[in-house]
Amino acid sequence: PQVCQPPLHALLAVPPVELREADLRLVWISHIHADHHAGLPSVLAARQQVLGEGCPPMVVVGPRPLQYFMRRWAQMQPLQYRFVDARETAEGGMQARAGRFIGNAAHAGRGVVDMALSAMRPPDPANKEAVDAAAAALGLEELQSVEVVHCAHSFALKVRHAAGWSLVYSGDTRPCKRLSDAARDATVLIHEATFDDGMLEEATAKKHSMTKEAVQIGEDAGVYRTILTHFSQRYPKIPVIEEISAPRVGIAFDLMSVNFADLPELPHLLPALQVMFADENLAAEAETDETTLFSAEP
Incomplete structure (x- = not known):
């Protein structure tokens, strides 16, 4: 039978970004680096402007430093929000994480253990109610933060919808077992791929992932589709994609929007993306070569 495929322009269409503040129910932040959290006050302020004086507090889940x-x-600017420590949404809650911390700190100073014990305080029941209510409004049956390997207080996110699909977002991280376990059989894994293959030393030092590592995590976890994102600024739009041959992988780019109904077609867009951004990639390579040439001059 003939299969009707959606036209390429429909899959690659980038609609204007419209912040629908009134529809926002929850904001989740992975860790405290400016490219991940600095825009949050602007989002909350815009929401308050739309909803007016009766604006209810936004549920904000994130690391404690947030x-x-x-x-x-x-x-400086009053904002309506309710903060929930991401540890409260992790498996086992804050007490489980503190228990692991104490176990690993057996030879540490008393101050380190005291800090871990302070994290075992009972969480505010109202926080759980707020998160559960926001998740229910979004149709989510599960919302779980997963501790990952990056800077202190870094998390990934796992959500499972009542319709049956699940999504895992890695945040920034080195490959780690907790994230792999969370991604098991997920519908979509959005995973950072900051460094090229072969840059293991840099990836390890900065606690990021290489492209092949991100792809392998998705393959090993049996993920239906892995979408790579968070590429180094050395790329104008997308990374070098010739080396990506995994049949379940897609590439993210700025303002990209993916409908779950289009997930079967996502890997087939790689050649089109390569053509779409070919000129920009060549221009970036030429600029890099020119910079190297000038820097080599006495």
């Missing part, structure tokens, strides 16, 4: 950032910002 709370300090938001408190300082609120001194």
Whole structure:
């Protein structure tokens, strides 16, 4: 039978970005680096402007240092939000994480153990109620933060929808077992691929992943589609994609929007993306060569 495929222009269409503030229910932040959290106050302020005086607090789930950032910002600009420590949404909650910390700190100073014990305080039940209500409004049956290997207080996110699909977002991380376990049989894994293959030393030092590592995590976990993102600034739009041959992999680019119904076609877009951004990639390579040439001059 003939299969009707959606036209390429429909799959690659980039609609204007419209912030639908009134529809926002929850914001989740992976870690405290400016490219991940610095825009949050602007989003909350825009939402308050739309909803007016009756604006309910936005549920913000994130690492503990984010709370300090938001408190300082609120001194300049009042914002309506309810902060929930990401550890409260992790498997086992804050107590489980603190228990692991204490076990690993057996030979550490008393101050380190005391800090871990302080994290075992009972979480606020209202936080769980707020997260559960926001998740239910989004049709989610599960929302779980997963500790990963990057800077302190770094997390990945796993969500499972009532319709049956699941999505895992890696945040920034080195490959790690907790993330691989969370991604098992997921519908979509959005995984960072900061470094080219062969740049293991740099990836390890900066606690990021290489392209082949991100692809392998998706393959090993049996993920239906892996979407690579968070590429190094050395690329104008997308990374070198000739080496990516995995049949389940897609590439993200700025303002890209993917409908779940189009996931079967996603890997087939790689050749089109390569052609689409060929001129920009060549221009970037030429600029790099020119910079290298000038820097080599006495």
